[in-house]
Amino acid sequence: MVSPRLVAKIEAEEPTLRLAVLIDADNAQAAVIEGLLAEIARFGEATVKRIYGDFTAPTSASWKKVLQQYAIKPIQQFAYTTGKNATDSTLIIDAMDLLYTRKFDGFCLITSDSDFTGLAMRLREEGLTVLGFGEKKTPDAFRNACHKFIFTEFLRPGATTEISVPDKKVESGQRLAHAPAISNTTDTKPPFPANFLLAALEQSSDDAGWAQLGTFGSYLTKLQPDFDSRLYGYKKLSDLVKAKKELFLTEERLAPGSTLKVLYLRAKQ
Known part of the structure; x- marks a missing residue:
């Protein structure tokens, strides 16, 4: 069921949601950050903005350039073991801590990783709005666990309104x-x-x-x-x-x- 607060926003009310924005640096591109925050502003206020990753790694260099500019708090997570994603666990633990503060109306999860499907479902069970942002490769499981899912390809600088998305099987009861x-x-x-x-x-x-x-x-x-x-x-x-x-x-x-x-x-x- 879609959150009543999200329905109100869809019906063109002023942004009313207090949102926690959590970014998985391992599965999101820094090039979308400006468009991403503008899109989030359509739904409400980004009260908390945090990004999770190993910022000592070369792959995170692009994120390091924009964190200060957009006032995003980096949460450093070292990769202790090859093949294990410690970033996911840190983000999920943080999300649950924020959930229990009862200060937020919803969460924005920026990732293309289906591992966050369970988190999205848990947040929904608490009556919070869950907005997902990810690339077109994002699995159906995570997309459908969100109240609203937005392709980040639309948010890149100079992006057109025409992109393709992967073939998707329609499951009974789902669509x-x-x-x-x-x-x-x-x-x-x-x-x-x-x-x-x-x-x-x-x-x-x-x-x-x-x-x-x-x-x-x-x-x-x-x-x-x-x-x-x-x-x-x-x-x-x-x-x-x-x-x-x-x-x-x-x-x-x-x-x-x-x-x-x-x-x-x-x-x-």
């Missing part, structure tokens, strides 16, 4: 039968998931067939945490539904007791 078929090539945009979107819209609409954009967006996230309109060339979900005139009818309405307009949509008959 709708018409979830998008994802391309396995590195230069082909995945097919547009029209059937998936229409099925989700049917489930999230009222008796007249209309759905508020925020309600529709939150339902998409429940069904498929890594759904992102940027995969299909649209910066926002609202841009996508407005552009697909052959699929959707859209209408702006005044929100009750407000002068703000809210976007509604329904399937085109």
Whole structure:
């Protein structure tokens, strides 16, 4: 179930979440840091920012250059034994310590490692929002354990809104039968998931067939945490539904007791 706080954010409320940002330096690239923090700011405030790794190793040199600039606290973890990842254990222990302070509404886990699946599930059990950030190679297990998963390829400087993601098998009970078929090539945009979107819209609409954009967006996230309109060339979900005139009818309405307009949509008959 998607956190009510995340639903509120999807429905275009001001950022309200107090977030702990935990970065696995062994499985994340320093090139995405600016875009990453900007993306996190869409959901709330990064109250804690920590990164875990062996910063004496040459592979961490790129991270060392940006830690001070972005006020990220490094947690040094030496690699005691070849082939064993001590960084994972340190990050998980820290996350549980932060969890029990009860000061946070959610956690941002920046990693492409499925070893953090159990951590994400445990945080969700405590009613906290879990936002995952990782590369397209990230296994399904970790993606689906998060409330929302975002591909870090979108966050690189100069990144376009068109990337491909690995082929994914749709498991029973995990996604709708018409979830998008994802391309396995590195230069082909995945097919547009029209059937998936229409099925989700049917489930999230009222008796007249209309759905508020925020309600529709939150339902998409429940069904498929890594759904992102940027995969299909649209910066926002609202841009996508407005552009697909052959699929959707859209209408702006005044929100009750407000002068703000809210976007509604329904399937085109």
